Amino acid sequence: MKTNEKIIIYYFSATGNSLKAASVIASLYEQSKLVKINRMNVTEHPDSSIVGFVFPVYMGGVPDIVYRFLEDFPFQDNVYYFSIATYYTYKGSTLSVVNKILNNKGVSLNYGNYVPTVGNCLKEYEVSAVKRPAILERADTITDKIANDIKDKTEIQPSKYCGVSEKLHKSMFNIFFKDTYKKITSDDNCIGCGICSKVCPVNNISIKNKKPQWSVNCQSCHACVHWCPKNAISLGRSKGRLQYHNPDIKIADLF
Numbered sequence: 411m412k413t414n415e416k417i418i419i420y421y422f423s424a425t426g427n428s429l430k431a432a433s434v435i436a437s438l439y440e441q442s443k444l445v446k447i448n449r450m451n452v453t454e455h456p457d458s459s460i461v462g463f464v465f466p467v468y469m470g471g472v473p474d475i476v477y478r479f480l481e482d483f484p485f486q487d488n489v490y491y492f493s494i495a496t497y498y499t500y501k502g503s504t505l506s507v508v509n510k511i512l513n514n515k516g517v518s519l520n521y522g523n524y525v526p527t528v529g530n531c532l533k534e535y536e537v538s539a540v541k542r543p544a545i546l547e548r549a550d551t552i553t554d555k556i557a558n559d560i561k562d563k564t565e566i567q568p569s570k571y572c573g574v575s576e577k578l579h580k581s582m583f584n585i586f587f588k589d590t591y592k593k594i595t596s597d598d599n600c601i602g603c604g605i606c607s608k609v610c611p612v613n614n615i616s617i618k619n620k621k622p623q624w625s626v627n628c629q630s631c632h633a634c635v636h637w638c639p640k641n642a643i644s645l646g647r648s649k650g651r652l653q654y655h656n657p658d659i660k661i662a663d664l665f
């Protein structure tokens with residue numbers, strides 16, 4: 411049964427795993443709002459006593475765009491704050507970092523939890539089609555439990571630091587993903603359809619002479635690589651690897 415409280419969930423998602431988790435949580439409320447985290451700044455506090463942040467783990471930490479969004483967020487007292495991070499195999503200290511940002515603003519996370527699911531970092535690896543159904547089934551089970559925890563306003567503090575500092579995670583991210591925009595390319599299979607530009611969560615891709623061009627604001631999220639209908643976009647060693655998107659999320663959900 412749905413609760414008649416109002417929930418607002420801010421999400422960042424490239425291949426739909428985090429959007430799927432956010433949608434499942436929202437589905438338990440009569441009044442829910444899903445808001446994409448992008449370059450906008452939140453200036454007004456949302457009119458809700460339940461506010462969530464859902465996004466993927468990037469190199470054991472919080473994606474830069476989400477980090478900056480949280481730093482600007484107008485947190486308030488008497489709000490139930492939760493955060494869910496989706497990840498593949500290594501969650502690092504992601505939600506401890508979120509909690510630290512909140513603590514610096516005088517509040518704290520009421521609930522923090524993780525959903526292990528299919529990894530989308532095609533630059534580094536590919537998750538085989540054979541393995542995906544079992545991973546997704548487990549993710550759905552965990553997400554359902556998390557959604558009910560939140561509905562019951564359960565209090566769960568995120569696990570502590572994993573032993574690797576936030577600074578080291580950030581340096582590792584920079585080593586692996588800095589200047590990604592210089593390394594993404596499209597090949598001759600590109601038909602100039604512009605889907606890459608539409609799915610980019612930060613509007614970083616423009617189409618010039620029927621070819622995509624990446625600007626400096628790339629978040630390394632891989633949305634353009636995974637959603638290209640011709641698999642024409644590659645990032646480093648990702649060329650030829652199997653694309654992925656969450657089977658319950660349609661491309662239009664990300665526009």
Ligand SMILES: Cc1cc2nc3c(=O)[nH]c(=O)nc-3n(C[C@H](O)[C@H](O)[C@H](O)COP(=O)(O)O)c2cc1C
Binds near residue numbers: 422424466528531
């Ligand atoms: C740049 C980048 C870095 C990532 N780093 C990690 C990581 O450190 N640990 C991990 O388990 N998964 C990592 N992943 C995988 C994503 O966290 C995972 O696939 C997530 O569910 C994707 O969410 P989305 O579909 O909402 O974009 C990374 C993915 C990308 C694109």
